Amino acid sequence: MSGLTDAVRTGRTDEVVRLLDGMTDAERRAAFPELKQLRKELRPRRWESDAVRAYPALHLAGAACQTGAAGVASWIAAADLQWSSSSRSDLLLHVLGDRDPAWLAEVTRRLAERPAASRVSHELMAGLVRLSGHPVPTTDAYVRGWVERIGSTCYRGDTVLEQLRRDPHLVRLVAALFETDDIGSRMQWGAAEGPNSWTDAIARLTVEGALDRTATVDACVARLLRGGTAADHRVFLRLLKTLALTGDEQRERTADWLALASDAVSVVAAHAQSVLGALAAEGELSPRRLSEMSAAVLFRTEKKLVRAQLVLLGKVLARDASTAGELLPVVAQAFGYDDPDVQERALKLAERHLGKVTSAEVRAEVADAAAALIPILRTRAVGSLGAAPGAGDAAASPDVLPPVPVPLRLAPAPGSxxxxxxxxxxxxxxxxxxxxxxxxxxxxxxxxxxxxxxxxxxxxxxxxxxxxxxxxxxxxxxxxxxxxxxxxxxxxxxxxxxxxxxxxxxxxxxxxxxxxxxxxxxxxxxxxxxxxxxxxxxxxxxxxxxxxxxxxxxxxxxxxxxxxxxxxxxxxxxxxxxxxxxxxxxxxxxxxxxxxxxxxxxxxxxxxxxxxxxxxxxxxxxxxxxxxxSEAPSLPSRRRRTSGPRVLIESAELLELQEDFPAEFTPLGRPVGVFDGRRYCQHWSDELRPHWLALLPERRELVAVRVLLDLSRVSVDDTRGVGFLPLLAESGGEAGEAVHLCLAYGLGARHAEDRLAAVDALLVLAARGELDAARLGADLAELVRGAAVKPQRLADSLRTAAATGANATIWGLLGRALPPLLADLPTAGTAGRGLGELLTVASECAERSGARGDLPHLAQAAARRGSSRLVTQARRLRSALTEGVAA
Incomplete structure (x- = not known):
C-alpha cells in the first residue's frame, strides 16, 4: 500500500494504474486513508512543483480506492483536485469500469447534479452513462457540458449537425436544452447562424423526423414565454423563425402570441406582434382578440412596438369598418402615452374612423379619453372628437420637491x-x-x-x-x-x-x-x-x-x-x-x-x-x-477653460489654507490648473470622494474643482462614477461654478444609474434653494454645443427630474439652455440631434407649471417646414407659452 502512495507522490500515473488493476477492493479501501492524508498534506502548498506533479495521480487513485458513490463523486469534483490537468477521463473510466452499473449510474447522477461551476468533465460523465447503460441525466451541469463539448469539436471539422445525428440521447438532451437557463450563450459558440449552428441543426433534424416537430415548436414557444437572458432570447427566437411555422401552427398558438406580445422582451414581442398582425390581415384574428392584444401592447414602453400596433389597428379599421366600435376605445388608450408623436398618431386614427361608430357610448368614451392628450392635441380633439374643452389658463404651480436632507449626528464611538x-x-x-x-x-x-x-x-x-x-x-x-x-x-x-x-x-x-x-x-x-x-x-x-x-x-x-x-x-x-x-x-x-x-x-x-x-x-x-x-470660509477666484469638448475650471490660490497649516495640508490652498497634472493618477477609487468632501465640509467648491475632470469623463468618455454627487449637493458652502458643472456632466452621463444620481443631486440643491437654474442651463447649453453632453441623455435626466414634480425648476434651466441651441439650428450638426427630445421635456414642463412668455429663437424653429419631432415640439412649446393652454 505504501507503494501506491509512493507512486502517487512522485506522479507516476501509469504505475498507479497498474497497481490499482492488481488490487482487490479490500486493498483499495485500505489504501485510501494514506491517500486522504497525502491530500491534506499537499493542500496548503498546492502550487509547489511536487504537489503539481502528484495531483493527477492522486485524483485517479483516490477515486478508485473508495466504494461509496457519494465519496467518489465528491473526490472527483473536489476543487483542490480539479485545478490541475487532473486525471484523464479515460483513465478514470478504466479504473471505475468494473463496478456495478447501478453504482456507476449513482456516481453519474451525483456528478451531474453538482453546479456547472464545478467543471466536472463531460467526457467522464458521458463515459459513465455509457458504462452504466442508464438514461442520460439532464441536469444543468450535464447539458452545459454536452453543449460545450459539441461546440469545441466543431473546431476540428466535425459539424453540430453530424454530432447530433450520432448522439444516441438526442431527443432527451435537446428537450433539456429548452429547460436549461442561460444556455443560449453557449449555443452561440462557433457559429450563431448558418449550416453549422445549433438552430439550423435542430431545425434540420426536425425536418428529417429525428426530432418531433410539434414537441420542438411547443418547447421553443414555452421557452420564450418563460423568459431568460438576452442570449437565450436570441437563440430560441432564431430557432423558432428557422422552423418556419405554417399558418395552422401559428393559429393554434394564438394565445401564446398574445402572451408574448404583452410581456416578452422587445425582440420576442415584436415577432409575436408580426405573427398576430399577419393573422389579423388574413381575418384570422377576431376584433376581440385584437383588442386584447392592443390593450397590452399599447401599455408597453417601447415606442417602436406601440407605433407598429397603431399601424396594425389602422389597417384593420380601414379594411373592416365594423370593427371601429370594438377597436377605437383601445386606440384611445394611447392618448395618455408619454410620447406626443404616439398621441398624435392615435388621435389621427380616432379622427379618421370615429364617424364609423354608431354607438353613442363608444363615441363618448373616446371623447372623454381625449382629456389625457397634451394640451395642443386636446384643443384639436375638442373640434374633431367632441371632447370637452380644457380647464383654461393655469396659474403657475409650485414645484413638488423632496424634503431637504438632514445631516445625521454621529453616535459616540463604541463603548467596548x-x-x-x-x-x-x-x-x-x-x-x-x-x-x-x-x-x-x-x-x-x-x-x-x-x-x-x-x-x-x-x-x-x-x-x-x-x-x-x-x-x-x-x-x-x-x-x-x-x-x-x-x-x-x-x-x-x-x-x-x-x-x-x-x-x-x-x-x-x-x-x-x-x-x-x-x-x-x-x-x-x-x-x-x-x-x-x-x-x-x-x-x-x-x-x-x-x-x-x-x-x-x-x-x-x-x-x-x-x-x-x-x-x-x-x-x-x-x-x-x-x-x-x-x-x-x-x-x-x-x-x-x-x-x-x-x-x-x-x-x-x-x-x-x-x-x-x-x-x-x-x-x-x-x-x-x-x-x-476670521472671515467666513471664502473661495479663491476662478476662471473657465476649455480642453477639447470639456469645460473645466481653474482656481487661484487660497492663502488662509497655506498659513499656519502642516505641510501636508497647504496644497489645499494652492492654485488648480486645467492643463497641469495629467500624469498617471493613483486615486482610482471612487470610495474616497465622500471622505474628501468631509475634509472640507464648508468648501465643497474646492473639492468640486478637483474632481471636475473625473466627472466630465462620465459624459465625454462614457465612464462610470458620479455616485457621490448627491453628497456634494448635501455638503456645505457655496454651490458655485464647479458644483454646477459637475452636476451638468452628471446629467449627461452615459449610464442610467449615474444620471439618476445626478438627478438626485439636482433635486437636493433645488430643495435647499441652492440651485442656480440659469447658471446650470447656460452650462448645459455650452456642453451640448461642444458635444460634451448628448441631448438625448440630458433629456432623459431632465424628464426623470420633472416626473418627481420639479416642473418649474426644469423649465427654469431649459428656458436658459434652449435659446443658444435653437439659435444654432440653421448650422447645427451634432448639437441639433436630440433637440426635439429636449423640446418635448420643455413643453411638458411649461404646460404643467403654467409657464408663459417668449423664448428666443423658438418662433423660427416652429416655423420650419416638415413634421419632425423638433418642429412639432417647437410648435407645442410655443403654444404652451403664448396661448395659455393648461395641462
Missing part, C-alpha cells in the same frame, strides 16, 4: 472593544461611509489609549482575516504589510486601506521607523488634481498610526459632529479642554483637520466658541479662536 471589533468588521466588509469610518477610527484611538491588550484580543477575529496577517490561509501571494506600505509608497486607496494601516500598526506589522518616515517626510508630490485632497486625508491616518505606536492619543479632535463632516465649534473647544486636563499632546494633522471641519458659517456661534477657546490659554486654543473669528 468587542462592540468596536464588530463594527470594524462591518466597515471593512462594506468600506463604509464617512460616519462609519470616523467612528471606527476614533474608537480604535480611544481603546488603544485605555486598554491596548483588551483591544488586541477583541480584534483578533478581525485581523486574522486581513490580507497582511501572516496567519491568513487564503492568500497565495501574501506580502507583509511592511512591504506594502514601503518606503516610497504612501497612497491609501480607500477607507478600508486606511483602517488596514492602523490595524497592521496595532498588530505590529508596520515598523516605527516606517511610520516616522511617513509622518516626517509626508507623501511625495503627485501631479494630479486630487493630490491635495488625498495627501491631507492620508496625513491624518499615518499620524494616527504613528501615535498609536509612540504616544497614543486619548481620542481624536477631528471626529465630525455630523455625517457631512462638519464639526461643531463648542464640541471642539470641549475636546481641547479635555486634552489640557489629561496633559495630552495634540497631533498636528488631527488638529488641522479639526480646523477645516469646524463650523464657521454661523458667525454668532463661532464668536462665542472663540472666546471659550482663547480662555484655554493653549496654543491650539489660541489658534482655534483666531480661526473662528
Amino acid at each position: 472593544a468587542v462592540e468596536l471589533a464588530e463594527e470594524l468588521g462591518a466597515v471593512l466588509a462594506s468600506s463604509g461611509d464617512v460616519a462609519a469610518f470616523e467612528r471606527a477610527l476614533d474608537g480604535l484611538v480611544r481603546h488603544v489609549h485605555s486598554d491596548r491588550e483588551g483591544l488586541l484580543e477583541a480584534l483578533a477575529p478581525v485581523t486574522a482575516r486581513r490580507w497582511w496577517n501572516d496567519a491568513h490561509p487564503d492568500h497565495e501571494y501574501h506580502q507583509p504589510a511592511e512591504h506594502y506600505y514601503g518606503a516610497s509608497f504612501h497612497s491609501l486607496h480607500d477607507a478600508e486601506d486606511a483602517l488596514d494601516l492602523v490595524l497592521a500598526t496595532l498588530a505590529g506589522h508596520c515598523t516605527t521607523a516606517r511610520l516616522h518616515r511617513a509622518v516626517v517626510q509626508g507623501a511625495r508630490e503627485r501631479s494630479c488634481p486630487h493630490s491635495a485632497l488625498a495627501r491631507a486625508f492620508e496625513a491624518r491616518v499615518w499620524e494616527v498610526a504613528y501615535r498609536i505606536r509612540t504616544d497614543p492619543l486619548p481620542f481624536l479632535l477631528s471626529t465630525p459632529t455630523w455625517s457631512t463632516g462638519l464639526l461643531e465649534p463648542d464640541e471642539l473647544v470641549e475636546r481641547l479642554d479635555a486634552y489640557q486636563r489629561l496633559g495630552a499632546r495634540p497631533a498636528a494633522a488631527d488638529f488641522a483637520q479639526a480646523l477645516l471641519r469646524v463650523r464657521r458659517a454661523d458667525r454668532v456661534a463661532a464668536a462665542a466658541a472663540a472666546a471659550r477657546a482663547a480662555a484655554l490659554g493653549t496654543p491650539e486654543g489660541t489658534r482655534l479662536a483666531a480661526w473662528l473669528v
Whole structure:
C-alpha cells in the first residue's frame, strides 16, 4: 500500500494504474486513508512543483480506492483536485469500469447534479452513462457540458449537425436544452447562424423526423414565454423563425402570441406582434382578440412596438369598418402615452374612423379619453372628437420637491472593544461611509489609549482575516504589510486601506521607523488634481498610526459632529479642554483637520466658541479662536477653460489654507490648473470622494474643482462614477461654478444609474434653494454645443427630474439652455440631434407649471417646414407659452 502512495507522490500515473488493476477492493479501501492524508498534506502548498506533479495521480487513485458513490463523486469534483490537468477521463473510466452499473449510474447522477461551476468533465460523465447503460441525466451541469463539448469539436471539422445525428440521447438532451437557463450563450459558440449552428441543426433534424416537430415548436414557444437572458432570447427566437411555422401552427398558438406580445422582451414581442398582425390581415384574428392584444401592447414602453400596433389597428379599421366600435376605445388608450408623436398618431386614427361608430357610448368614451392628450392635441380633439374643452389658463404651480436632507449626528464611538471589533468588521466588509469610518477610527484611538491588550484580543477575529496577517490561509501571494506600505509608497486607496494601516500598526506589522518616515517626510508630490485632497486625508491616518505606536492619543479632535463632516465649534473647544486636563499632546494633522471641519458659517456661534477657546490659554486654543473669528470660509477666484469638448475650471490660490497649516495640508490652498497634472493618477477609487468632501465640509467648491475632470469623463468618455454627487449637493458652502458643472456632466452621463444620481443631486440643491437654474442651463447649453453632453441623455435626466414634480425648476434651466441651441439650428450638426427630445421635456414642463412668455429663437424653429419631432415640439412649446393652454 505504501507503494501506491509512493507512486502517487512522485506522479507516476501509469504505475498507479497498474497497481490499482492488481488490487482487490479490500486493498483499495485500505489504501485510501494514506491517500486522504497525502491530500491534506499537499493542500496548503498546492502550487509547489511536487504537489503539481502528484495531483493527477492522486485524483485517479483516490477515486478508485473508495466504494461509496457519494465519496467518489465528491473526490472527483473536489476543487483542490480539479485545478490541475487532473486525471484523464479515460483513465478514470478504466479504473471505475468494473463496478456495478447501478453504482456507476449513482456516481453519474451525483456528478451531474453538482453546479456547472464545478467543471466536472463531460467526457467522464458521458463515459459513465455509457458504462452504466442508464438514461442520460439532464441536469444543468450535464447539458452545459454536452453543449460545450459539441461546440469545441466543431473546431476540428466535425459539424453540430453530424454530432447530433450520432448522439444516441438526442431527443432527451435537446428537450433539456429548452429547460436549461442561460444556455443560449453557449449555443452561440462557433457559429450563431448558418449550416453549422445549433438552430439550423435542430431545425434540420426536425425536418428529417429525428426530432418531433410539434414537441420542438411547443418547447421553443414555452421557452420564450418563460423568459431568460438576452442570449437565450436570441437563440430560441432564431430557432423558432428557422422552423418556419405554417399558418395552422401559428393559429393554434394564438394565445401564446398574445402572451408574448404583452410581456416578452422587445425582440420576442415584436415577432409575436408580426405573427398576430399577419393573422389579423388574413381575418384570422377576431376584433376581440385584437383588442386584447392592443390593450397590452399599447401599455408597453417601447415606442417602436406601440407605433407598429397603431399601424396594425389602422389597417384593420380601414379594411373592416365594423370593427371601429370594438377597436377605437383601445386606440384611445394611447392618448395618455408619454410620447406626443404616439398621441398624435392615435388621435389621427380616432379622427379618421370615429364617424364609423354608431354607438353613442363608444363615441363618448373616446371623447372623454381625449382629456389625457397634451394640451395642443386636446384643443384639436375638442373640434374633431367632441371632447370637452380644457380647464383654461393655469396659474403657475409650485414645484413638488423632496424634503431637504438632514445631516445625521454621529453616535459616540463604541463603548467596548468587542462592540468596536464588530463594527470594524462591518466597515471593512462594506468600506463604509464617512460616519462609519470616523467612528471606527476614533474608537480604535480611544481603546488603544485605555486598554491596548483588551483591544488586541477583541480584534483578533478581525485581523486574522486581513490580507497582511501572516496567519491568513487564503492568500497565495501574501506580502507583509511592511512591504506594502514601503518606503516610497504612501497612497491609501480607500477607507478600508486606511483602517488596514492602523490595524497592521496595532498588530505590529508596520515598523516605527516606517511610520516616522511617513509622518516626517509626508507623501511625495503627485501631479494630479486630487493630490491635495488625498495627501491631507492620508496625513491624518499615518499620524494616527504613528501615535498609536509612540504616544497614543486619548481620542481624536477631528471626529465630525455630523455625517457631512462638519464639526461643531463648542464640541471642539470641549475636546481641547479635555486634552489640557489629561496633559495630552495634540497631533498636528488631527488638529488641522479639526480646523477645516469646524463650523464657521454661523458667525454668532463661532464668536462665542472663540472666546471659550482663547480662555484655554493653549496654543491650539489660541489658534482655534483666531480661526473662528476670521472671515467666513471664502473661495479663491476662478476662471473657465476649455480642453477639447470639456469645460473645466481653474482656481487661484487660497492663502488662509497655506498659513499656519502642516505641510501636508497647504496644497489645499494652492492654485488648480486645467492643463497641469495629467500624469498617471493613483486615486482610482471612487470610495474616497465622500471622505474628501468631509475634509472640507464648508468648501465643497474646492473639492468640486478637483474632481471636475473625473466627472466630465462620465459624459465625454462614457465612464462610470458620479455616485457621490448627491453628497456634494448635501455638503456645505457655496454651490458655485464647479458644483454646477459637475452636476451638468452628471446629467449627461452615459449610464442610467449615474444620471439618476445626478438627478438626485439636482433635486437636493433645488430643495435647499441652492440651485442656480440659469447658471446650470447656460452650462448645459455650452456642453451640448461642444458635444460634451448628448441631448438625448440630458433629456432623459431632465424628464426623470420633472416626473418627481420639479416642473418649474426644469423649465427654469431649459428656458436658459434652449435659446443658444435653437439659435444654432440653421448650422447645427451634432448639437441639433436630440433637440426635439429636449423640446418635448420643455413643453411638458411649461404646460404643467403654467409657464408663459417668449423664448428666443423658438418662433423660427416652429416655423420650419416638415413634421419632425423638433418642429412639432417647437410648435407645442410655443403654444404652451403664448396661448395659455393648461395641462
